[in-house]
Amino acid sequence: MDQALNPSIISGRRRKTVMVLAAALATLCAAAWGINRVVSPSVDADSLLIAQVRTGNIANTINASGIVIPVHEELVSSPIQTHVAKVHAKLGQQVKAGELLLELDNRTIVLAIDGLREQVAQQENRILALTLEMDQKRKQLLSSIELLELDLQATRVKLGRYQTLRKAGGVSAEDLLTAELNVQRNEIQLRQQHEQIEDSKRVTSSGIEGARLQKNILQKQLQQQQELLAQTQVRAPFAGMLTWLLADEGASLATGQLVAKVSELSNYKVEASLSDFHARSLNAGQPVRVEQGNVRLDGVVQTILPEIQNGSVKLLVTLDQPNHAMLRNKLRVEVNIVTEQKKNTLLADYGPAFNGRGPQDIFVVRDGVARKTTLNIGASDGKAVEILSGVRAGDRLIISDTSRYKDRDSIRVAQ
Structure with missing residues (x-):
């Protein structure tokens, strides 16, 4: 007949079973951790640009390249067919009104x-x-x-x-x-x-x-x-800078040929160039932001030139401060033309992760994990973008280039 097992034997068997289950669970966790390391890579937070979603105002802008030009510039031409007899001035020289620049053979x-x-x-x-x-x-x-x-x-x-x-x-x-x-x-x-x-x-x-x-x-x-x-006594028409000069004595001249150009020093505007793709969005009177370094000047679109050359359209911008100390002739500046303005909308700093308007997949960081989320992007001013849907204020977005993770649904962000 059967005899009851010793309680110590039963207890030993239980301990072995628990140990085996614990070892199996540990092995499973280690395997899951390893797989997670392979499937969901970890990225150092310091190597990413992370922006926090906030509420604010934004102006949608079109970016253009600009060059500073004088508001008042006068071209001086030869009155007759002759040649340069004597040069009295130098290119880049500041001149007074009526100052003698050149003498032509008379x-x-x-x-x-x-x-x-x-x-x-x-x-x-x-x-x-x-x-x-x-x-x-x-x-x-x-x-x-x-x-x-x-x-x-x-x-x-x-x-x-x-x-x-x-x-x-x-x-x-x-x-x-x-x-x-x-x-x-x-x-x-x-x-x-x-x-x-x-x-x-x-x-x-x-x-x-x-x-x-x-x-x-x-x-x-x-x-x-x-x-x-x-x-034939070529003189400066007004006080300014001599920005062009035919300085070769003896040079032959045709009637009407340019011999000098004088530009005003303290009054400037901006000539901007941009793709003709944006031509329909441009109108005279639109606000403009002209930036150079950390300096920003406000202005408005004065004139849109009708001629399109090499796929580019040009426009002239008048500045609220045409005599600002930063301005100088031929200075290259960044021009942002404001086409619309929005208030109290969700914003995030602009970064390489954004590409124009419309639905876009952006990584949203929560609890140390960045998950790919479809956001609807609206207006942009080059420094911030409007987010129409997909996040809420306080969320954190990866705005740096994440193209190498385009096939991942999530990545871990190591702090």
Whole structure:
């Protein structure tokens, strides 16, 4: 018959069973830990960029590259075909208004001025000669008129006497008719002399007026040449910086060729360039943020240039502080054009993990594990992004490049 086992034996067996189960459980945990190490790699938190989701305001911006240019810039060109005679200034020099920059060869203009002055003098002499001629003719005609008036007076007296004698039969009818005709002849001659004075005056006055007109034309040409002569002394149109200069003495110049450029020093704007992909989003008057280093200047879009070159559109930006100390000619700056603004929305710092708008897979860190989560990304200003859905305020996101973990659903973040 069976006998009851010793309690010590039963207890020993139980201890062995527990030990075996404990060893099996430990082996299972170790295997799970090893598999987890392989399947879910660990990343040092210090090697990641982690941003915390917060509530705030954001402006959606379009990024563009910009260059600072003067608001006021004037180009000085050669007035004639000539060459550079002497250079008085240096490129990059600050100049005063009216300061002499270049001297151009002016010999052809000086010869032209001398010739025009001679022609003006000739017309003045012609006017004087015609005036004297007109006065002389007038005096001659007036003398003839005085003699004719005496003749007319004498013939009228004779006619009166013949008329009286005819009544008494003292003269023939033929003599009376002759006396009457002599009076009429003298009257006609006198009238012709008066008309000749007027005709001579009109003819001579016409000649004088033509000479005066020609003189005025020559004087205008002379004035134009004198202005060209003054322009051969190339001077600064206003106080500023000489940003371009043809400094080669003896260099040949065509009419209208650029010889100097003067730019204002204390008044600037920005010329921005960006892809024509954004052309439909641009409008005059949009707010603009111009940044260079840690300095940010506000402005607005002044003009959108209509021409598109090489897939780029250009626009001009006026600044609220056009005389800021940071600004200088040809300085390259970053331009952010604000297309919309949002308030009290979820934000996170911008990083390589974000790629434009729309749904994106971003790792959200909770309890030491970063799990891939689909977030809906909205506006961006280049420094922060708007998160429309997928997280809540206080969540932490990995915003650094996580492309090497794109096939993982989670990664452990070691603190």
